[in-house]
Amino acid sequence: MIRVLLADDEAMIRAGVRAILAADPEIEVVAEAGDGREAVDLVLAHRPAVALLDIRMPRLDGLAAAAELRRVAPETAVLMLTTFGEDEYIARALSEGAAGFLLKAGDPRELLAGIRAAAEGAAYLSPRIARRVIAELTGGRLTRAAAARDQIAGLTPREREVLALLGAGLSNAQIARRLHLVEGTVKAHVSAILTRLGARNRVQAAIRAYEAGLLDQEAAG
Template sequence: MIRVLLADDEAMIRAGVKAILDSDPSLEVVAEAGDGRQAVDLALAHRPDVALLDIRMPRLDGLAAAAELRRVAPATAVVMLTTFGEDDYIARALEVGASGFLLKSGDPRELIAGIHAVADGAAYLSPKVAQRVIARLAGGRMSREAQARDRVAGLTDREREVLALLGAGLSNAEIARRLHIVEGTVKAYVSTILTRLDVRNRVQAAIIAHEAGLVA
């Protein structure tokens, strides 16, 4: 069972999202919050697997709440859910450590798929968001590719192998099966990789993997 915290300042939106999540018997909404501060407090109380946060909320907005959750509840994966698809929001969400970014206007199946993906240790961007990220990365590609190659050069062969599979979108469990090692070892490798690359989350590491040419 995947335990989910849902935070949105609009009660009707929360009800609609909860109805979608309730359609999947493997998901359980364990708490609902109407603002970012309450979301952080409830996350500390309930320790959910995933926190689904709206970006624009009172007291503490979703981006600030995500950053706070990364600090006080790092085991809780954060997914941003919003009506806004501007590049600045996407970039800031990734910078504060969100593992997923979904648009409220997207297919409900994307919401369920995203929750499962981040709960399994992977990252998830809705297709429309992914297109924006790719377009944003298109400019200055050559310089970023060189920088990415320099950054991964400091990794061991095994760490580069794990990073390549992470960049291909595999979860920790899938990487473990592919490399014939235990999942705990993969988690240790991922933690080391994030530290050595000086990135906050798997999304940023995956981008580096692609820019460095580790992913076909």
């Protein structure tokens, strides 16, 4: 069972999201919050696998709540849910350690897929958000690609394999099965990769893999 905390200052939005999640027998909403401060307190009380946070909330907004949760409850994955798709929100959400970014206007299946991915330790971006991130990356890709390749060169061959699969959106368990490793070994590789790349989370590491061309190599293989 995937335990989820839902935080949004609009009761109707919470009810709608809760109804979507209730359709999946493997997802349980264990607590609801109407503001960011309450969300942090409830995460500490219930320790859910995933915290689904609205961007704009009173007392403490979703981005500030995500940053605090990264410090006090790093085991809880944070997904940002909002009606706003501006680049500044996307960049800040990812920099604050969010595991994914979803739009309220998106397909309900995206919400379920995002929660499952976050609970499994993977990253998830709404397809519309992913296209914007890739477009931004492509704008300065040559410069970033060179820098990313320099960083990737410091990884071991096995770490590069793990990073390529991480970049393709696989969870630790899926990577373990693909490479015939135990999950604990994959987790250790991911931790080492984040440290070597100076990445705060899996999303940033996945972007680095994209910039370095590892995903192209994985597809070709």
